[in-house]
Amino acid sequence: MSPxxxxxxxxxxxxxxxxxxxxxxxxxxxxxxxSDVRIVICPPTTLLSRVSxxxxxxxxxxxxxxxxxxxxxxxTGDISAQMLxxxxxxxxxxxxSERRMDHGETDGRVRTKAExxxxxxxxxxxxxxxxxxxxxxxxxxxxVEHQLSGSVPAADKGANIVIAYEPVWAIGTGRVPTNADIAxxxxxxxxxLVGHYGSAGGEVSILYGGSLxxxxxxxxxxVENVNGGLVGGASxxxxxxxxxxxxxxxxxxxxxxxxx
Ligand code: PEP
Numbered sequence: 446m447s448p449x450x451x452x453x454x455x456x457x458x459x460x461x462x463x464x465x466x467x468x469x470x471x472x473x474x475x476x477x478x479x480s481d482v483r484i485v486i487c488p489p490t491t492l493l494s495r496v497s498x499x500x501x502x503x504x505x506x507x508x509x510x511x512x513x514x515x516x517x518x519x520x521t522g523d524i525s526a527q528m529l530x531x532x533x534x535x536x537x538x539x540x541x542s543e544r545r546m547d548h549g550e551t552d553g554r555v556r557t558k559a560e561x562x563x564x565x566x567x568x569x570x571x572x573x574x575x576x577x578x579x580x581x582x583x584x585x586x587x588x589v590e591h592q593l594s595g596s597v598p599a600a601d602k603g604a605n606i607v608i609a610y611e612p613v614w615a616i617g618t619g620r621v622p623t624n625a626d627i628a629x630x631x632x633x634x635x636x637x638l639v640g641h642y643g644s645a646g647g648e649v650s651i652l653y654g655g656s657l658x659x660x661x662x663x664x665x666x667x668v669e670n671v672n673g674g675l676v677g678g679a680s681x682x683x684x685x686x687x688x689x690x691x692x693x694x695x696x697x698x699x700x701x702x703x704x705x
Contacts (some may be wrong), residue, residue: 446648447648447700447704448486448647448648448649448650448651448672449483449650449673450481450482450483450666450670450672450673450693450694450697451482451485451607451650451652451672451673451674451684452483452484452485452673452674452676452689452690452693453486453487453508453538453570453607453609453652453673453675453680454481454485454486454487454534454676454677454680454681454686455487455510455538455541455673455675455677455678455680456486456489456492456510456653456680457485457489457510457635457677457682458489459489459542459681460488460489460491460492460681462495462563463490464488464492464690465492465495465496465499467681467682467683468486468488468496468500468683469497470683470685471486471501471505471686472482472499472500472505472677474683474684474687475505475690476503477660477697478690478691478694480504481693481694481698481701482673482690482693482694482697483499483505483506483673484505484506484690485505485506485507485508485535485536485549486500486505486506486507486508486509487507487508487509487510487536487537487538488681489509489510490509490524490532492678493507493509493529493533493534494532494533494608496533496696497532497533497534498533498559499691501533503690505532506525506534506535506536507532507533507534507536508529508534508536508538508567508570509524509529509532509536509537509546509567510536510537510538510540510541511537511539511541511544511558511559512524512525512526512528512529512539512558512562512567513525513526513538513559514554514557514558514561514562514567514600515561516599520664523560525565525625526558526561526562526564526565526567527565529565529567530565530566530567530647530658533537534567535567535568535618536567536568536569536570536607537558537562537567537568537569537570538570538572538609538675539555539558539562539569539570539571539572539596540555540558540559540571540572540573540574540596541611541661542574542593542611542613542616543616543631545572545595546629547607548694552591552592552594552596553593553595555571555595555596556596556597556598559571559596559597559598559603559606560598560599563598563605563606564600564602568605568606568607568608569598569607570606570608570609571596571606571607571608571609571654572611572617572654572675573589573592573593573596573609573610573611573634574589574592574610574611574612574613574616574655575589575609575612575613575614576588576613576614577612577613577614579624580612580614581649585612585626585630586629586633587631587658588616589610589630589633589634589636590633591643593608593634593637593638594637596680597641600641600642600643604638604642604645604648604649606649607649607650607651607652607673608629608634608638608649608650608652609629609651609652609654609675610630610634610650610651610652610653610654611653611654611675612631612632614655615654615655615656616654616655616656616677617656617678618655618656619655619656620655620656621655621657621661622655622704624664624665624668627653627665627668627670627671628668628670628671631653631668631669631670631671632669632670633671634651635647635651635670637685638651638704647678648673649670650673651672652671652672652673652674652675653665653666653668653671653673653674653675654674654675654676654677654690656678657675657676657679657689658679658685658687658689659679659688659692660680660684662674662688662689662693663692663695663696664693666692666693666696667696667699674689675695676689676692678680
């Protein structure tokens with residue numbers, strides 16, 4: 446089976462009740478599209494259950510933006526994978542570079558969270574990506590392989606994960622790597638996944654994230670081994686996000702035709 450095309454919106458710390466209107470608009474504006482694309486929105490936790498109520502009946506999915514390493518207990522202000530699931534989520538973003546930086550999340554913690562998410566029935570979207578200095582020093586692929594080795598669950602936990610390659614310097618900056626650099630990185634990630642999981646590693650979706658916009662989505666999503674995107678700013682408005690989803694749909698249609 447080829448990897449699923451996934452477009453996941455990461456709302457970060459954005460969105461009040463009024464933002465639910467954008468979710469309703471997104472559901473309405475993507476209703477007529479063929480369903481080759483898995484659409485996911487990861488809102489702030491305050492909106493998660495209401496977003497889930499809008500998305501799940503439409504065959505779309507919601508996700509959390511983080512979860513704790515424990516199932517429950519004395520961890521004021523935290524949220525567990527089980528709670529996200531209970532609020533209707535199917536996915537959880539883990540190890541986003543903003544959390545790695547702001548909350549000192551190590552690869553080891555990312556792996557523990559991802560394993561817990563899997564055991565609670567969530568699909569972890571595990572984020573990796575190099576800094577600008579690492580890219581300029583020519584060590585981007587080595588850095589990402591190292592993050593994968595530390596962050597991806599043990600193979601015996603199953604390959605029901607998603608990887609998001611997000612160069613830190615491309616997030617929210619309007620800068621994106623060249624298509625050739627994206628292709629090289631995604632190929633390296635695919636090779637690593639197949640080494641780790643065997644043939645199941647060929648079915649894991651590898652998303653690109655970092656300034657993915659309606660204007661560049663056709664091009665980036667068509668790069669080999671790019672199986673969707675993790676979208677920040679451009680997922681906040683239904684109009685922008687649905688244009689990116691339409692790009693994903695176009696790419697998937699072409700890939701399906703080429704495979705038959
Ligand atoms: C992100 O932070 O996951 C992201 C991809 O952000 P943006 O699309 O805004 O660069």
